[in-house]
Amino acid sequence: MTVGSIPVKVGLHLLDPRLAGWGFPRWGSAAAAGLDLHACLDAPLLLEPQAPPALIPAGVSVRIGDHDWCGLVFPRSGMGHREGLVLGNGTGVIDADYEGPLLISAWNRNPAAGGAAIRIEPGERIAQLVFTRVMRPDFDIHEGAPAPEDGMSGRGQGGFGSTGRR
Numbered sequence: 432m433t434v435g436s437i438p439v440k441v442g443l444h445l446l447d448p449r450l451a452g453w454g455f456p457r458w459g460s461a462a463a464a465g466l467d468l469h470a471c472l473d474a475p476l477l478l479e480p481q482a483p484p485a486l487i488p489a490g491v492s493v494r495i496g497d498h499d500w501c502g503l504v505f506p507r508s509g510m511g512h513r514e515g516l517v518l519g520n521g522t523g524v525i526d527a528d529y530e531g532p533l534l535i536s537a538w539n540r541n542p543a544a545g546g547a548a549i550r551i552e553p554g555e556r557i558a559q560l561v562f563t564r565v566m567r568p569d570f571d572i573h574e575g576a577p578a579p580e581d582g583m584s585g586r587g588q589g590g591f592g593s594t595g596r597r
Contacts, residue, residue, distance in 0.1 A: 449490070465507075468535060468556065474553065477548050478538070481542070490532075491533055492532050493560075500562060501526055502562050517537075518535070
């Protein structure tokens with residue numbers, strides 16, 4: 432991958448030999464932001480509605496190495512919208528120095544009463560890995576709440592949701 436004229440190398444280790452046969456690594460389209468991740472299961476998995484999340488191996492590990500980058504794991508939008516499959520941790524963060532196997536925390540958000548179970552097949556694409564830049568600000572640390580004379584915008588004075596809905 433290249434950012435401007437700066438190449439960014441990410442080591443990709445295939446831990447599950449079935450991945451190549453499933454077409455991994457594969458981007459969903461030429462302009463896709465996310466690399467599809469497969470469920471490296473030995474048998475189908477049934478996720479019941481509202482049951483605790485399951486950790487599903489993605490069959491890969493990555494070595495990002497450059498601390499200016501990280502990986503983010505997101506659910507695939509169609510499965511989340513149509514079937515209710517989301518990540519149990521919202522978004523997975525892969526730090527540049529993490530080199531262990533990637534696990535997908537899969538959760539069925541469908542209602543417990545009358546909601547559909549989700550069946551995940553071995554090799555099914557269930558999540559996506561997006562690589563992005565990391566910015567670390569230099570903090571200007573102050574003790575206590577800001578005073579109005581500090582030139583603050585005044586936002587936040589009304590609390591959570593104070594700007595209304597529209």
